[in-house]
Amino acid sequence: MQHEWVNILLRxxxxxxxxxxxxxxxxxxxSIGAPVKADSTETKFMxxxxxxxxxxxxxxxxxxxxETIKTAVAVVLGSxxxxxxxxxxxIPAGTLNRDPIIMAFTKNxxxxxxxxxxxxxxxxxxGNSPLENSF
Numbered sequence: 514m515q516h517e518w519v520n521i522l523l524r525x526x527x528x529x530x531x532x533x534x535x536x537x538x539x540x541x542x543x544s545i546g547a548p549v550k551a552d553s554t555e556t557k558f559m560x561x562x563x564x565x566x567x568x569x570x571x572x573x574x575x576x577x578x579x580e581t582i583k584t585a586v587a588v589v590l591g592s593x594x595x596x597x598x599x600x601x602x603x604i605p606a607g608t609l610n611r612d613p614i615i616m617a618f619t620k621n622x623x624x625x626x627x628x629x630x631x632x633x634x635x636x637x638x639x640g641n642s643p644l645e646n647s648f
Contacts (some may be wrong), residue, residue, distance in 0.1 A: 557645045565647055566640035573598055576627060578606050583623035585614045599631040607631030 574594040576585060578601045588597070589611050599607040609631045617630045638647060 560644045563644040564640065565638045565642050565644055568644065569638075569640065575600050576609070577601070578626065578628035578631065580627045581623060582614065582618050582621065582625050582627065582630070585609070585627050586618050586623070589614055599627055601628075605635060607633040607635060 574588070574592060574597045576588060576597045576599055578599050585597075595611045597609050598605050599609050606628070609627060613630050614627075617625060621629075
């Protein structure tokens with residue numbers, strides 16, 4: 514009987530200290546991933562009653578697509594905004610942020626137009642859709 518317990522304890526010892534290294538990596542992954550998933554689940558739970566229109570910005574800086582980079586640089590330097598909605602005839606046509614404006618100014622000069630550098634991939638979210646489905 515005593516010999517059996519020693520044998521069981523030796524097997525547990527061998528498993529704990531001489532198991533394949535992959536088990537160590539799995540343990541590390543689980544211990545790091547579990548809190549991240551828990552935070553994500555908690556955030557989704559807290560946002561369950563909100564709609565997309567509840568968090569959308571109501572006022573945002575706009576710039577016309579036919580403005581020059583020189584004008585865009587002046588707007589960037591005169592405000593704290595980093596992101597701008599680019600419009601054509603008052604209709605959103607794209608977005609542009611501070612870094613591409615500065616890069617366009619340094620590489621292409623001040624007489625190029627904003628529409629050459631804007632990001633035209635706009636997303637129009639449905640304001641009534643649940644916020645938790647929008648992530």
